[in-house]
Amino acid sequence: MWRGSLLGTVFFMLLGTQASGFTAYVSNEKSNTISVIDTEKFQVVKTIKVGQRPRGIELTRDGKFILVAVGDDDTIQMIDTATYEIVATLPSGPDPELFTQDPTGKILYVANEDANTVTIIDMEKRVPLGEVQVGVEPEGMGISPDGKILVNTSETTNMAHFIDTQTRQIVANVLVDSRPRFAEFKHDGSELWVSSEVGGTVSVIDPVKREVTKKVAFDIAGLRKEAIQPVGINITKDGKTGFVALGPANRVAVISGATHEVQKYLLVGQRVWHLAFTPDEKYLLTTNGVSNDVSVIDVASLKVIKTIQVGELPWGIAISQR
Amino acid sequence: MIRLLLAGAILFAWTSASAEPVEIKIGYLRGTQPKTSISLVDIPAENNGIAGAQLAISDNNTTGKFLNQRFSLEEVQLKEKDDVAEAASALAGRGVSLIIADLPAAALLKAADAPGSRDLLFFNVGAIDDRLREEDCRANVIHTAPTRSMLADALAQYLVWKQWRRWFLVSGSHAEDKLYADALRRAAKRFGARIVQEKVFEDTGGARRTDSGVVQIQRQLPVFTQGAPAYDVLVAADESEVFAAYLPYRTWDPRPVAGSAGLIPTSWDASHDQWGAVQMQERFMKLFSRPMSARDMQAWSAARMIGESASRTRSNDVKAMLNFLKGPDFALAAFKGQRLTLRDWNLQLRQPILLTDGRTVVSVSPQEGFQHQFSELDTLGLDRPESKCRLK
Numbered sequence: 001m002w003r004g005s006l007l008g009t010v011f012f013m014l015l016g017t018q019a020s021g022f023t024a025y026v027s028n029e030k031s032n033t034i035s036v037i038d039t040e041k042f043q044v045v046k047t048i049k050v051g052q053r054p055r056g057i058e059l060t061r062d063g064k065f066i067l068v069a070v071g072d073d074d075t076i077q078m079i080d081t082a083t084y085e086i087v088a089t090l091p092s093g094p095d096p097e098l099f100t101q102d103p104t105g106k107i108l109y110v111a112n113e114d115a116n117t118v119t120i121i122d123m124e125k126r127v128p129l130g131e132v133q134v135g136v137e138p139e140g141m142g143i144s145p146d147g148k149i150l151v152n153t154s155e156t157t158n159m160a161h162f163i164d165t166q167t168r169q170i171v172a173n174v175l176v177d178s179r180p181r182f183a184e185f186k187h188d189g190s191e192l193w194v195s196s197e198v199g200g201t202v203s204v205i206d207p208v209k210r211e212v213t214k215k216v217a218f219d220i221a222g223l224r225k226e227a228i229q230p231v232g233i234n235i236t237k238d239g240k241t242g243f244v245a246l247g248p249a250n251r252v253a254v255i256s257g258a259t260h261e262v263q264k265y266l267l268v269g270q271r272v273w274h275l276a277f278t279p280d281e282k283y284l285l286t287t288n289g290v291s292n293d294v295s296v297i298d299v300a301s302l303k304v305i306k307t308i309q310v311g312e313l314p315w316g317i318a319i320s321q322r
Numbered sequence: 323m324i325r326l327l328l329a330g331a332i333l334f335a336w337t338s339a340s341a342e343p344v345e346i347k348i349g350y351l352r353g354t355q356p357k358t359s360i361s362l363v364d365i366p367a368e369n370n371g372i373a374g375a376q377l378a379i380s381d382n383n384t385t386g387k388f389l390n391q392r393f394s395l396e397e398v399q400l401k402e403k404d405d406v407a408e409a410a411s412a413l414a415g416r417g418v419s420l421i422i423a424d425l426p427a428a429a430l431l432k433a434a435d436a437p438g439s440r441d442l443l444f445f446n447v448g449a450i451d452d453r454l455r456e457e458d459c460r461a462n463v464i465h466t467a468p469t470r471s472m473l474a475d476a477l478a479q480y481l482v483w484k485q486w487r488r489w490f491l492v493s494g495s496h497a498e499d500k501l502y503a504d505a506l507r508r509a510a511k512r513f514g515a516r517i518v519q520e521k522v523f524e525d526t527g528g529a530r531r532t533d534s535g536v537v538q539i540q541r542q543l544p545v546f547t548q549g550a551p552a553y554d555v556l557v558a559a560d561e562s563e564v565f566a567a568y569l570p571y572r573t574w575d576p577r578p579v580a581g582s583a584g585l586i587p588t589s590w591d592a593s594h595d596q597w598g599a600v601q602m603q604e605r606f607m608k609l610f611s612r613p614m615s616a617r618d619m620q621a622w623s624a625a626r627m628i629g630e631s632a633s634r635t636r637s638n639d640v641k642a643m644l645n646f647l648k649g650p651d652f653a654l655a656a657f658k659g660q661r662l663t664l665r666d667w668n669l670q671l672r673q674p675i676l677l678t679d680g681r682t683v684v685s686v687s688p689q690e691g692f693q694h695q696f697s698e699l700d701t702l703g704l705d706r707p708e709s710k711c712r713l714k
Contacts, residue, residue, distance in 0.1 A: 095601075113601050116384060135388070136381045137601055155598065155655065156626075157385040158633070173388040175633060179655040198655040224698055226660035248659075 022278050023081075023320040024285055025066050026294055027054035028311025034068060035294075035310035036084070039278050039285070039319065042296055042306050048084050051077055056098040057316040060123070061105030066318065069096035069110070076110065081320065091128045093119035098182075100141040100150070102165065109150050111138040118152050120168065132168050134161045142183030142192065144207065153180035153194055160194050160203075162210060172210040176203040182274075184233040186257065195230035195244060202230050202244055204260055214260045216244075216253075223249055232274035236281055236299075243284055243297075245272040252286055252295075254302060266304055268295035276317040287314040343392040346382075346638045348628060349413040350375055350397045350621075351406070351433065352424040353448075360567035366615065371424045371447060372397060373610045374618030378625030380609075382632070389633055395625070400429075407436035414438050419640045422624045424448040424617070427458075434460045443640050445624035448617065451501070452704060455668040459711035464647065464669045466623040470505040472703035473587040476675030476687035477557075477580055478509035479701070483689045486554035487515045490547070490577070492569070493559035495524045502559035506581065513692075519550045523565045543572035550575065557581040584679065587687070590619030591678040596686075599657035623656055623671065630654060659686065665700070668711040672699040 021040025028035060032054060036046040051070030058067050059081070066079040069092065076090040076099065092099070093112040096119075100109050107129070108121040117131040118138060135157025142151040143165075150163040153176070160183060162172040177199020184193050185207070192205040204214040218228045229247030235257060236242075242255040248271050254264040269288025277284050277299070284297040287310075294314060296306040350372050359365050367373070375395055382393040396418060398409050406425065410433040413421060420443050423430050427449045434444050439462060446454060446465040454460075455469055481487070489510060493503035503520075510517050523546070547556065547569070556573055558581040560566035566582035578584055592603065592613030606614040630652065631643035646652055648669070653661035658674045665672060677685045692701045700706070 114604055136384045137598070156381050157388070158630075158655075159385065159388060161388075170388075175389075178630075178653040178661060198661040199653050200661065224694075226697065226699070229660070 024276065024278075024294075025057055025059070025068075025318050025320075026285075026287055026310050026314045027057040027068055027316040028313060029053055029055055029289070029315040030313035031311030032070075033311045034066065034079070035314070037285075037294065037308060037310075039283065042308055044308060044310060046084060047311065048079060050079070050086065051075065055315045056096065057318045058099065058101065059318050059320060061101060061103075063321055067099070067108070068316075069099060071095045071097055071113075076108075088126060090121055090123075090126055091119075092121065093117060093128070093131065098139055098141050100143045102143060103145065103147040107165075109141055109143070109152075111141050111152055113137050113139065113155075116154070118150070118163065130168060132163055132170065134163075134170070135159050135173075140181050140183040140194065142185055144185050144192075145187060145189045149207065151183045151185075151192060151194075153183050155179045155181070155197075158196075158199075160192070160205060162207075174203075174205055174210055174212060176205075176212065177201045177215070181231045182233050184235060186235050186239045187237045188239055190239070191257075193233050193235065193242060193244075195233055197229045197231055197247065200225060200228045200230065202233065202242075202255070216255060216260050216262065218246060218249070218253055218262060218265075220246075220249060220251065220265055232272075232286075234275045234277055234284065236277070241299075243275055245275055245286060247271055247273065248290075250288075252284075252297065264302055266297055266302060268297070268304055269293045269307065273314070274316050276319045278319055279321045285317055285319065287317050289313045289315060341390060343386070343390045344632075344638050345417075346386075346391060346393045346420070346628065346632050347416075347418045348375070348379070348393065348395050348625060349410075349418040349421040350395055350424070351400065351409060351413070351421055352398070353400050353406075353426060353429055354402060355424075359563045360565075364563075364567075366617070367610075367612055369610065370615055371617040371621045373606070373612075374614065374620070374622035375422055375447075375625045377606055377609055377618075378622045378629065381626065382629030385629060385633055389636065391632055391638075393625075393629065393632075400425075406433045407439075409433070410436050410442065411438050414442055419443065419638075420628050420643075421445070422447055422621055423463075424621065427451040427454055430454065430463065431458060431460070434463050441640060443644055445627070447620040447624050452505070455665075455670045456704065456710040459668045459713060461669075461713040464624070464627070464644075464664065464671070466620045466627070466671045468589050468673060468675060469670065469703050470502050471508065472673075473675060474502070474505035474509040475512065475702045477585070477587040477677065478506070478513045478515055479687045479689040479692055480585075480677050480685050481555055481557075481580060482513045482515055483691070486578070488553045488555075489515055489517045490519045490521075490550045490553040490556045491517045491559070492521045492523055492547070492556060492565075494562050494564050494566075495522055496562040496564075498561040499559050499564075502561055502582070506557055506559055518553050521546070521550075523560070525562065525564045539568050540572060543568050544574045547572075548574040553577060555580055556584075558583055585677050585684055586680070587675050587677055588616045589673060589675065590614060590616040591676050591680075591683055593678060593681060594657070594676055594683050596683070597657050597659040602657050619656070623654060623662070626656070627652075627654060627671075660699075663697075663699075665706070667706050667709055668713070670703070672697060672702075674699065675702060 052072035135154025177196035
């Protein structure tokens, strides 16, 4: 009996050291919680209570804090990843939704939907440094790998605004299709992808010329065009494959990074919204708002291998780097 | 008679100094709105409708500052004896080629048919008459207001989904009440509901509100609705605001009410909060200190369509703008969960219809399961094959 439990403990410890699992954090817009998922077991191991209407979620570059925009509380909460305690709030400006960090992790850029502004925050001092006036209903935020260009999309203005992070001035505006939601650079900075929820397309933008070079459209047999609403985008580090969440189409599109052709549609949960890779890019996790779950996609085989129940209306997702 | 309103021009601090911005002049032609309503809270605001256009102009100008385009809005408030055709011509004379019309059907047709109106583009934001999209359709009139048949179909789909298939239809005695009743009868037939009883509520005149009126209403309405065969829902057609709002809680049988009271189909409601609508509601409330109405939304949509077509075509040319709006690349984001597009055969804006009880949005039609080969939104209202419209 005693031996048995000792054996068990040793076994457990062994397992612990072998584990290469990461931790995923999912913001549940309606439950006002974050579901913490162990990506080895693919189970929810903890639920953290946060402020009202949590949506945009990221980890700080050092992995020490979860940042979550709680729109109805007009702030971004900082949660310690060691204790899961809320330790601070950031002066995000009103109704924050999505945000991004510069490559050093020292500056945070926040889209304020109600104020038509992007707020710039010093992460160390936790004070606002300024704001940039952009179009109506700013939403998507992407930053170039060198940190020099911030891209914000405005949903009613239908533009991707290129902002010089040094001067904090808009240097270009690229018109895209209706209701642009998300902006993502390729890791080498060679392309910027912007999803248009209502337009139903992804615009591929040349960041040098600042022009749309290609529009990716989606066509799914048996689905009406209106149901295809692209939102979240993730591109593999090698730039070869892009994944786009198609909202109420309940599918993730797999797009070739080279030709921009759609290669496959993966059926996931209902109203798929945002996506995140595990750091080894073995898995891609999707938040499915209407079915209250997270789908796990095996990236190599392009198969959905698991579904995890989370809170109500899961919206954003971030995964730890270790 | 003419009040000038140049919204937007003020917003214009930072257009690049290099070139003069392209001007997009929009007129807002409005008739007198009836102030009659049963409920005090339903009395339309003085700026009902035009407020939506003003918000959209400011949205357009935020976009316009990046594209060197400037949008302005000129309001023309007609009085009873004013000639609407003359007013349209006068606007055209001042370089306005895009007119948002908040007018009854007859006045709208008069304006659209006036000499010199051929090169103008009208946006109907007020008249829900099907005939304006059917036998009386015009190639220079776009409709952002839904039709009666779209509203009736949206309601019918939900009632049928809910399995409330037996209807008691009570309609008013005015012409528009009869048109709404017609649309409801058509919807019932189309979606498999059955009207088990019909009754007309005669408008005998008199004031909507009296200090002791409620006592009589409490006694009249149960008796009026007494003796109906078994039914699931009472459907009221009362655009004239004579009786429908009195029906809920006063029917002889305990039954829900829908149509002109109770569960109401509409293009917008101040309680709508899905699909980013909260942002819209908040922006509107901030500017005008009141909730946003369906008329406001219809006018907002019209002015935003102008903004979209101007930014996509990079021009203020009316023909180019109309072609863009009719084409496959146009999509209006209007907080309805999907893109709004134009029916190219009659220039009606396709749109989901909200069903509201006045406190919350109960549902949004089209309902699941009502299929269509082209767009499920075309299950609402008269569809292309049945259309009598021939655009010239």
